[in-house]
Amino acid sequence: MTKRARIIYNPTSGRELFRKHLPEALEKLERAGYETSAHATTGEGDATNAARIAVERGFDVVIAAGGDGTLNEVVNGLAGHAHRPKFGVIPMGTTNDFARALHIPRDIQGAVDVITAGETIPVDVGRMNDRYFINIAGGGRLTELTYEVPSKLKTMLGQLAYYLKGIEMLPSIKPTDVTIEYDGHLFEGESLLFLIGLTNSVGGFEKLAPDSSVNDGLFTLIILKKTNLAEFIRIAGLALRGEHLNDPHVIYTKAKRIKVSSNHQMLINLDGELGGEIPADFENLYRHLDVFAPIEKLRPQDRIY
């Protein structure tokens, strides 16, 4: 039977609008034997709905074309079902952490070629309460920066926009008193931020979780304890080089199940968007989604044949 592929694309993502390249992408998929169709998202939540409908209609493949925000929305429409279509990615955002981690080319036709080649790898998916994520969850004042960078500035300046905002905000960043339980261990104290990562690529920092694997069933948990400004800047410098793992201000570990609570309010960022607030219960869903990726380019710890 002919396989069916659904492209869900965000017409507003990135600098290079996907719409222009859509006919060529559809043609390539048709030539590879797929019966294809496409859906342009209309606004918040629409990609999740479209993905859910694609599952209900029995599509074999669902392809998300957009930034990490669109990918997250599509995964939220796929992950709750028992039978999940294979997931294709056409990166159109500014950061594209997920595509970066899976070595999916950042040019449109190159990304389509990865899908038509047909190789997939199973990838872990994170669940926070009733929401899903594929790159990272984070909490703490510092992670809230992502909500404050205007999207126009982001499109124009890419990653630089976050750094500019970060520098502006640094003096006002305050730690929060939190309780973090992770696989039987406990952290109680003041923390500037915590990150729960599935991939090694976080906000374009590719060395933040250097030993992570996308399909080992474990999160990388990074807790940054209370520091002063000078220490913070020093640790940020270390993190750029992947040298923060043994710093006394940092807890760096692996866990499958993580619970975060506090007496204070704390917003949780999921894949770069506001995803809810604590108390939060995180679970790593082992190899939950099959994703098209160029297997020979993956890091050895991510490869599964």
Ligand SMILES: Nc1ncnc2c1ncn2[C@@H]1O[C@H](COP(=O)(O)OP(=O)(O)OP(=O)(O)O)[C@@H](O)[C@H]1O
């Ligand atoms: N037609 C539309 N018009 C305006 N906004 C839309 C439309 N469709 C989807 N969106 C919004 O776009 C956002 C996702 O954008 P995108 O896919 O570019 O991710 P992103 O995380 O912003 O990417 P990046 O930060 O890497 O550039 C979602 O918040 C969604 O609500």
